[in-house]
Amino acid sequence: MAILEAKHIRKDYNTINVISDLSLEVQEGDFTVLVGPSGCGKSTLLRMIAGLEDITAGDLLIDGRRANDLHPRERGISMVFQSYALYPHMSVHDNIGFGLKLEGKTKQQITEAVREVADTLQLTEYLDRKPSQLSGGQRQRVAIGRAIVRKPRIILFDEPLSNLDAKLRVEMRMELMKFHRSHNITTIYVTHDQVEAITMADRIAVLEKGDIRQYDTPRILFDKPANPFVASFIGSPQMNLFGVSSATDHLVTTDENAEIRLPDASMALLSDAAVIGVRPEHLKLKTEAAGTGLNATVDLVENLGDESVIHLLAGDQRITARSHEPVECEIGQSVFLGFDTNRAHFFDDMKERLD
Amino acid sequence: MISTSHVWLRRSAKPMAIAAIPAVLFILLFIFYAGWTIWTSFTDLSLLGRKSINPSFVGFDNYIRLITRDGFLQSVWTTTVFTFFSAIVGQCGIGLLLAIIMKSSRFRLKSFVEFAILFGWLAPDVVAAFMWNAFASSDGMINVIILQPLGFESVNLLNEYAIEVVIISNIWKGTAWSYLLFSAALDTVSREVIEAAYMDGANALQRLRHVLLPLLRAQIATNLLFVTIWTYAFFSLIYALTGGGPGRETEVLSIYMYKQAFDVGKLGYGSAVAIAMMLIVGGLSIFYVRQNKDQTR
Numbered sequence: 001m002a003i004l005e006a007k008h009i010r011k012d013y014n015t016i017n018v019i020s021d022l023s024l025e026v027q028e029g030d031f032t033v034l035v036g037p038s039g040c041g042k043s044t045l046l047r048m049i050a051g052l053e054d055i056t057a058g059d060l061l062i063d064g065r066r067a068n069d070l071h072p073r074e075r076g077i078s079m080v081f082q083s084y085a086l087y088p089h090m091s092v093h094d095n096i097g098f099g100l101k102l103e104g105k106t107k108q109q110i111t112e113a114v115r116e117v118a119d120t121l122q123l124t125e126y127l128d129r130k131p132s133q134l135s136g137g138q139r140q141r142v143a144i145g146r147a148i149v150r151k152p153r154i155i156l157f158d159e160p161l162s163n164l165d166a167k168l169r170v171e172m173r174m175e176l177m178k179f180h181r182s183h184n185i186t187t188i189y190v191t192h193d194q195v196e197a198i199t200m201a202d203r204i205a206v207l208e209k210g211d212i213r214q215y216d217t218p219r220i221l222f223d224k225p226a227n228p229f230v231a232s233f234i235g236s237p238q239m240n241l242f243g244v245s246s247a248t249d250h251l252v253t254t255d256e257n258a259e260i261r262l263p264d265a266s267m268a269l270l271s272d273a274a275v276i277g278v279r280p281e282h283l284k285l286k287t288e289a290a291g292t293g294l295n296a297t298v299d300l301v302e303n304l305g306d307e308s309v310i311h312l313l314a315g316d317q318r319i320t321a322r323s324h325e326p327v328e329c330e331i332g333q334s335v336f337l338g339f340d341t342n343r344a345h346f347f348d349d350m351k352e353r354l355d
Numbered sequence: 356m357i358s359t360s361h362v363w364l365r366r367s368a369k370p371m372a373i374a375a376i377p378a379v380l381f382i383l384l385f386i387f388y389a390g391w392t393i394w395t396s397f398t399d400l401s402l403l404g405r406k407s408i409n410p411s412f413v414g415f416d417n418y419i420r421l422i423t424r425d426g427f428l429q430s431v432w433t434t435t436v437f438t439f440f441s442a443i444v445g446q447c448g449i450g451l452l453l454a455i456i457m458k459s460s461r462f463r464l465k466s467f468v469e470f471a472i473l474f475g476w477l478a479p480d481v482v483a484a485f486m487w488n489a490f491a492s493s494d495g496m497i498n499v500i501i502l503q504p505l506g507f508e509s510v511n512l513l514n515e516y517a518i519e520v521v522i523i524s525n526i527w528k529g530t531a532w533s534y535l536l537f538s539a540a541l542d543t544v545s546r547e548v549i550e551a552a553y554m555d556g557a558n559a560l561q562r563l564r565h566v567l568l569p570l571l572r573a574q575i576a577t578n579l580l581f582v583t584i585w586t587y588a589f590f591s592l593i594y595a596l597t598g599g600g601p602g603r604e605t606e607v608l609s610i611y612m613y614k615q616a617f618d619v620g621k622l623g624y625g626s627a628v629a630i631a632m633m634l635i636v637g638g639l640s641i642f643y644v645r646q647n648k649d650q651t652r
Binding site: 050051077082083085086088089099103146 | 553
């Protein structure tokens with residue numbers, strides 16, 4: 001059942017339109033990630049769901065009830081902020097219990113609730129400390145504690161890992177996933193990091209320019225991106241996209257003057273294709289031309305230990321290939337990049353996927 | 356202490372020592388005059404007559420007179436009332452409130468309000484005194500525009516409500532400082548923390564009480580220290596507006612001291628009043644600083 005529905009949401013700041021017509025359904029218990037480049041409207045959408053921004057037009061339904069004009073507390077929503085936004089003058093105990101205190105709960109009720117939350121988040125020994133005396137990971141746990149102590153229906157995260165260093169980010173990502181699995185609270189999580197999105201989400205909404213480009217499971221987003229934007233945004237290094245300039249008899253010339261050889265089988269798709277996408281890991285480096293592929297020149301090889309990322313040039317087209325086997329090639333060397341057309345992605349001139 | 360890590364400081368020690376000479380001279384000058392005032396307060400030095408040339412040492416006589424005679428204690432009370440209402444409640448309170456309201460206000464309203472309160476601050480004290488005189492006198496603006504059309508008799512507000520007029524004029528004059536200080540202080544408060552309190556269910560008053568005020572505690576204490584010191588020794592506006600009158604109703608300590616020293620001519624007694632003022636303000640400062648330290652600990 002959908003716990004949250006956004007119907008034709010619009011958001012204007014004075015005369016500037018940020019979101020024009022956005023609809024989204026979030027299922028109960030799901031970990032939903034809103035992902036997109038900066039300025040795509042993901043944080044604005046989250047803040048509208050939270051109740052921190054007015055909704056210009058459209059309806060926000062929570063449990064089927066219109067929530068546009070409800071206070072965050074009445075929406076049953078709590079939020080973990082990017083900076084955690086802990087109250088610096090309060091102890092961990094008071095930070096977590098502040099919302100309960102405002103609700104008029106007794107001291108004993110507050111202490112019990114705080115202790116219970118602190119136990120699950122391993123914060124019990126830090127309850128008397130101030131936020132400034134905690135590590136980044138502990139602060140995040142306090143922020144989560146503050147968010148769950150009132151038993152919300154939905155918990156929102158606004159880029160909570162972006163302030164942490166790389167190692168801690170991976171740890172906290174795992175902790176958040178474990179937390180979600182054990183508590184099963186419906187979660188909406190905003191990030192600009194597609195790796196975070198793919199690893200954590202049950203479903204991902206990819207946003208661009210205030211619009212959802214695709215809303216699906218990570219697997220489908222990766223295997224069947226609905227448009228070139230999603231195709232290039234999900235996956236790292238990003239997918240190679242070739243704009244088709246002309247296609248004649250097994251040979252495609254791209255906008256950047258690369259020539260790709262294709263077998264007959266794909267021609268049905270090809271007649272409509274405006275963009276062809278191939279993921280770097282699906283390009284196979286060969287020294288001689290064979291089957292489907294294109295000729296290119298090696299520009300740079302990045303050796304990452306367990307894999308190599310090879311940057312190449314075909315015409316003016318920049319191409320990235322990835323290989324898990326050791327690559328023996330020199331800069332400037334001419335190579336052939338083969339690929340399986342079944343693993344290539346074809347998009348028409350309306351930027352829709354062809355299948 | 357200059358440690359080895361401050362290489363840049365160590366290497367420029369010579370020019371810095373030379374640059375410090377004027378500062379040292381000034382400090383010596385301050386010490387000299389402070390010492391002179393303290394010494395004078397133990398004498399019967401006067402402005403005119405024999406005692407202006409040959410003052411004699413009178414011990415604590417001047418200080419004893421502070422307590423045994425009416426004038427001083429009455430002025431302490433007047434100054435305290437004036438400082439409490441015009442500086443602490445008025446300038447600090449209104450300044451903070453305005454800063455909070457204006458933070459989320461639209462640009463035009465904000466510019467208008469800022470211009471209005473800055474105008475009061477920028478106007479010279481004597482000009483401000485003339486303005487308030489024109490405002491509050493029996494044929495002034497309040498009487499002509501408000502009271503007379505409503506059928507009330509003209510009131511000389513400067514006679515009937517002298518301390519109130521003086522307090523209001525000083526609020527008008529000094530709120531800009533507190534407003535500017537608190538505006539800057541508010542910029543240091545994370546917007547997300549306030550939003551977190553909103554998400555936690557705090558209404559505007561609860562956000563102010565439980566989050567904003569504790570976070571601004573240090574700045575509020577510092578500002579209270581400033582405005583108290585300034586207002587406790589404030590002279591020009593009140594002197595130009597009422598001259599301490601009617602009677603002695605608005606005779607704050609600075610005016611009392613001035614009158615005793617230069618109208619009556621008792622420099623020794625005036626110095627004792629000055630030293631007493633300094634002790635009171637010093638005591639208040641220590642109180643504020645202590646408060647601030649305890650709370651930030």
